[in-house]
Amino acid sequence: MKHTSKNLWKLPVLVCLLGIAACEERADVVPVDADTKPVEVSLCFGFADDSKNEESQWLAVETRAAAFDVKRLRKPVTRGVPAVPTKLYNLEILQYDRNGTYQTGKSYGDVNLGTHLDVTLNVMNDCQLLVVARGNKDAVKTLVGKNLEDTESTKGVKSMDIDASIINQIDPSTADAIDAMPYVLHLEHVNVVTGTDGKAVIQSPEGSYDTRLLLKRLAARLTVSWNYTVSGYELKQVLLQSVPLNYTLVPTADSNGTYPSILDQFHTVEIDMSKGNSYSCWIPANVRGESPAANSDLQRTKANAPKGSSFLNFVAVNTTDPKKKLDYRVYIG
Structure with missing residues (x-):
């Protein structure tokens, strides 16, 4: 069988990934010695820009070569349909020590966007905060009381089951459907401190503090369209490969910071x-x-792709000799 591979960039692909919360300097906040004194911290929440339907990421390159022509296409957004939930549904805020041991947490119900919420936390240096809007259909079960890691008797947050069927049923063009989507923010190293004005805040180890905590959508949205017109060949199969099998609120990262771990399950x-x-x-x-x-379009090949990268595989068969095939691979992101 003659099998020819073309590792070229192609097709309009829409991929929504994740964002980063903004920080600013605050000179009047100083760290204090860690203890377990409970304090009220006023927090304000929003959504990361790249977790909104109208702010999407695409293929990293745009090129034309051989049989494939790759273009970024702007996906139209249906007017009148919210890009994000109107509220933070079933919001939970959990605090852990540096080792991931549960310290305190609470369910706050449905919280309006842009409003300040008084949250009870323990004064503590180098702790972790997990903010999860579980969605209005319980795709994520309650996290209160759970450690990040498993114990002998209890499953931890990192290995909790997420109901993918609820996420898969979300139609972005349907009003209010996005309300079922979970959103999450994991702050791995923060200090909960009391400032010179007597007010408690969360602070990074470097001394900055979050003016607004931006949650990230748990799922990425992928949209791909293709038009195969190579003479003498017919497109027979399209595969989406190396896709993480499970959703995780706090994915286990590899040593280089990529996630999920290459040791996790893919399908x-x-x-x-x-x-x-x-x-x-x-x-x-x-x-x-x-x-x-x-470092160039022609170098974006299987050999140079980071291990574990998701990709689309297109298989075309010769119309007169089925033994002849063309195999095209398109890496996403």
Whole structure:
């Protein structure tokens, strides 16, 4: 069998990934010795820009070569349909020590965006905070009282089951459907301190503090469309490969900071081509970093792709000789 591979960039692909909370300097806040004194901290929440439907990321390159023509296409946003939930549904805020041992936490119900919420935390240096809006259909069960890691008797937050069926049923074009989506923010190193004005705040180890905590959508939205017109070949199969199998609130990262761990489970999705030449789905985020070797369009190949990267695989078969195939690989992100 003659099998020719083309590792070139192609197709309009829409991928929504994750963002970073903004910080600013605050000179009148000083760290204090760690203890377990409970304090009230006023927090304000929002959503990261790249967790909104209208703020999307695409293929990293745009090129035309050989049989494939890759273009970034702006996906139209349906007017009148919210890009994010109107509230933080089933909001929970948990505090852990540096080792991930549960310290305190509470369910705050449904919280309006942009409003300040008084949250009870323990004064503590180098602790962890986990903020989770579980959605209005309980895709994520309550986290209160759970450690980050498993214990002998209790499953930890990192290995909790997420109901993917609820996420998969979310139609971004349907009003209020996005309210079922979980949103999460994990602050791995923070200090809960009392400032010189007597007010408690959360502070980074470097001395900055979060003016607004921006939650990230748990699932990434992928949309791909294709138009295959190579003479003498017919597109027979489209596969979405190396997709993380499970959603995790706090993914286990590899030593280089990429996540989920390459040791986690991944799977392949076979796209039903009978439904047309486009496909959309929700998938777990797969952050694999950058590859210095992939410094041009032609170098974005299998050999240079970071290990564990998600990709689309297109298989075309010769119309007169089925033994002849063309195999195209498109890395996403």
